[in-house]
Amino acid sequence: MTAQAFFIGFFGLASVWFGIVVFRTYSMMRSAIALLFSQTALGAMFLSMQAEFLGVLQIMMMATEMSIMAIFMVMFMMDPGGLGEMDMTHQKRLSLIAGFVSFVAAVAVAVFVDWGPVATTFPDAAQQTVDLGLELLDRSMLIFETAGITILTAMIAATAVAIQPVKKGDDK
């Protein structure tokens, strides 16, 4: 077993473990931080697979996103100290089934898809960044821009829906 395989396995297990921790706590803060570390471990997996840009990007984005998620949860629940003993699970049966089905589907894809021959040579990190940039702004531009705009719209819409309308003369 090479060191690379060891680290991929290690971070993979860490990612799964932190994912489980998310649901084992009753505090939104702990839950958010556990989710963050789960995603960070995923970023570390990318790093062990020599995908430097993706790894660093994952590690960076998730820290911001999870923290902002935490503050949104706290704001909407008005529970900054996390003392509400909030259960992190809901619709248990549905979530269990959905989780299991997606797990089986992911494993099936990993096992049954013909991935082609294993690459023995790969471009160095700087070249990877260049290739990724060309990919994002060339062939896949439409996909990524559409996804980006959709996410932005969804975020703005979600925030707008969540804000209580302020009556005139009632503010402050």
Add this chain to the structure above:
Amino acid sequence: MNTLIILVLLLLGAYFVAVLENWISKGRFQLGAPLFAAVAFLGRESFIPRKPDQLFYEVGPVLLLLSAILAAAVIPLTPDLIITDLATGALFINAALVYVLVALLMAGWGPDGAYSMIGGWRFLGQLIAYAMLIVMPITAVAMRAESLLTTQIVVSQAELWNIVYQPLGFVLFFIASMALAFLPPFDMMIAKGELAGGVESEYSGMRLAIFRLGRLVLIITLAAATVVFYLGGWQGLPGIGLPPWAWSAIKILLVTAAMLLIGRYIPRIREAHLLSWCWIFGIPLALLNIFIVGVLVLEFP
């Protein structure tokens, strides 16, 4: 070897920041004060709050120090003096610095104290304000260098430093890094008078020493990043024959001094006000900066 040298230099830098901060804020220039303070911290009793989240409480200060050091790992002080010249260096600095926020959140929430918790959430509010102003100016810098390698970014400024090439980006990055290092006037999360120290309030002894050291290292790291991104890194002014490391040192110390000095003359800014300023003016300006740099890069290569 480089790792060791940079770590020692960071420690030295933190010492200088401490001396400077003492000098600028209290008007006392005492070279020995930081050392005595450090020894005193180590000798003091470490109070532990009654019901802390052990993990968050202990990890917070260490993570703050660690993320500042990690960010410094990709900053070149001379062409060779760099811990690791990552192909994604400019992005890696961002990634490491975001964990400053995670550290402060953990340190704020962990001790189970109202003051520190409010401090932690305040810093999160501040992050939403400054985060884009760190990322977008760095994007413009990388656009000019056509690389994320920090050494390449320095080399790209051989003819003209970025502070002249993209002054708007420099101003935004400078403000954002002051907010990131929670220097005055953006230091409401460790507000002494109002929150009894905010995030720091439940820490004492050794842990507080690590927290403070982490903050000092963070300040020097951000000053070094500013120098690398905007002030030509190790490159000197023509006509003055100083070695590259001396140029780096002089510039970093000047930027640090500027950061500390400016904060003394501006009233403190609440994170909510910073938030609205950053999103109404800062981000459009940062986008404008990217646009201008894009036009410059394409038209005058």
